[in-house]
Each structure stands twice: as structure tokens, then as C-alpha cells.
């Protein structure tokens with residue numbers, strides 16, 4: 379039974395499956411003790427056949443095909459549930475998360491409950507081709523998550539967690555796009571048990587991003603739920619009322635200067 383599991387949510391990613399698998403197994407320290415699980419939402423694009431071929435070549439890779447559910451977070455939860463490993467790493471299929479960094483996650487997971495891949499470290503650079511609009515959205519989204527966690531990249535989808543802590547996390551939001559943030563808040567992991575691994579965020583070369591306007595709405599909804607979870611509904615309403623009052627006072631003051 380594998381001790382290390384790599385979970386990859388995948389939707390229409392056939393062309394990325396082979397390079398990810400070969401690069402991952404070439405990189406890990408203990409390939410015989412490592413399993414790779416794709417969680418595909420019935421893409422029907424040849425992903426299953428590609429995985430079968432890789433299996434026949436001897437790679438410890440599998441694919442779960444979901445036909446009734448869809449969504450990034452719920453796919454990751456399904457993969458974590460089915461995984462055999464004690465140490466779990468989640469990464470994207472599109473090679474924006476370099477497989478060569480996975481051993482650093484497993485290494486850090488031996489002494490930490492949670493390991494977050496970060497794009498915001500002096501050691502790494504963000505790919506200069508990452509579109510400006512994505513950088514702006516990412517910065518805004520990060521700022522909004524600031525009160526929830528101290529980690530440097532709460533939007534990251536490249537992370538590792540010990541299986542025991544997945545079991546501990548209750549009511550994880552399967553709708554959201556930001557599963558790492560949800561687990562960080564709901565598994566109640568102390569900051570002393572969280573490590574960060576810097577990585578350079580690449581550019582997708584094959585296939586398309588699934589980030590749509592709807593995903594951003596889901597994110598705001600997820601944030602609302604996490605704020606209430608962490609601070610309680612009463613505190614959230616009071617803070618909103620104070621902010622609204624401050625905004626009215628500021629507008630009043632500005633109007634008095636102009637008029």
C-alpha cells in the first residue's frame with residue numbers, strides 16, 4: 379500500500395496526463411511507495427485510455443471517473459478519501475505546478491500537518507507571462523483571505539496534508555474552488571504545524587483554464603462561509619455595520635469638502 383499519494387483533479391486534461399505522470403515518478407524519492415490518482419469528471423477525451431496505457435507501462439497511476447458530480451474541490455475531497463497514503467499532495471493537472479517540487483512537499487509533510495505551495499517567496503518568481511488580470515484578481519482574492527489565515531498564498535491549489543487532518547476537517551465546502559483555504563481554516567491546524575514550499579507557477583501550455591466568472595462568485599460565497607465559521611455571524615454583521623458607517627462618514631466628509 380502506498381504511503382505517499384498525489385491527487386490531481388482533472389477536467390479535459392488528456393494531453394497533460396502523460397507528461398505529468400512521467401515527470402512525477404522520475405522526481406519522487408520513493409516511486410514504489412507513491413501512487414498518483416487523477417479525479418476526472420467524465421471528460422471522455424481519452425484521459426482514461428491514457429491512464430490505462432501508463433498503468434500497462436508500470437506506473438502506479440489510477441483514474442477515478444465521476445459521472446454524477448462536478449467541481450474542483452469535491453474532486454480533491456474524493457481523491458483524498460480514496461487515497462491510501464498517509465501523506466497526501468494535491469496538484470493541478472496542467473503542469474502549472476511543477477512535479478519536480480512534489481518531493482519537497484512529502485519531505486515537509488513528515489514533520490508538518492499541512493504544507494502549502496507558495497508563489498510569493500523571494501526564492502521564486504511568478505512566470506512573467508502570467509496575465510496581468512490574473513495577478514490583479516489573485517492579489518484582491520489574497521487580501522480578502524488575510525483575516526482567515528497567516529499563510530502567504532491562501533489561493534494556492536498546490537498543497538499537502540496528512541491524512542489524519544483531512545479526517546478531522548468537518549463541513550469542508552465541496553462547492554468552492556479553494557480547497558486548501560477551506561482545509562486550513564476547518565481542520566484548525568496551528569500555524570506551528572504549517573510549512574510552506576516555494577514553487578514557480580508555470581503557464582498552462584495545453585488545454586484551457588476553468589476559471590470563469592462563476593468561480594469568482596463561488597469564491598466570495600466560500601469566503602463568507604469561512605468568515606462566519608471563524609468569527610461567528612454576529613461579529614461579521616457588527617464589522618460590516620461599522621465598515622458601512624465609516625464609509626458613510628467618509629462620503630459625508632468628502633461631500634462637505636466639495637459642496
Ligand SMILES: Nc1nc2c(ncn2[C@@H]2O[C@H](COP(=O)(O)OP(=O)(O)O[C@H]3O[C@H](CO)[C@@H](O)[C@H](O)[C@@H]3O)[C@@H](O)[C@H]2O)c(=O)[nH]1
Pocket residue numbers: 386387388389390391417418419448449450453469470471472474516533534535536555556582586587588589
Ligand atoms: N475533476 C475536476 N477537475 C477540475 C474541475 N475544474 C478544474 N479542474 C482541474 O483543476 C485544476 C486547476 O484548474 P485550472 O482551470 O487550470 O485552474 P487555474 O485557473 O489555472 O487556477 C489555478 O490557480 C489557482 C491560483 O490562482 C489555484 O487556486 C487553483 O487551484 C489552480 O491551481 C486543473 O487540473 C483542472 O483540470 C472540475 O470541475 N472537476
Ligand SMILES: [Mg+2]
Pocket residue numbers: 470472474582587
Ligand atoms: Mg491552471
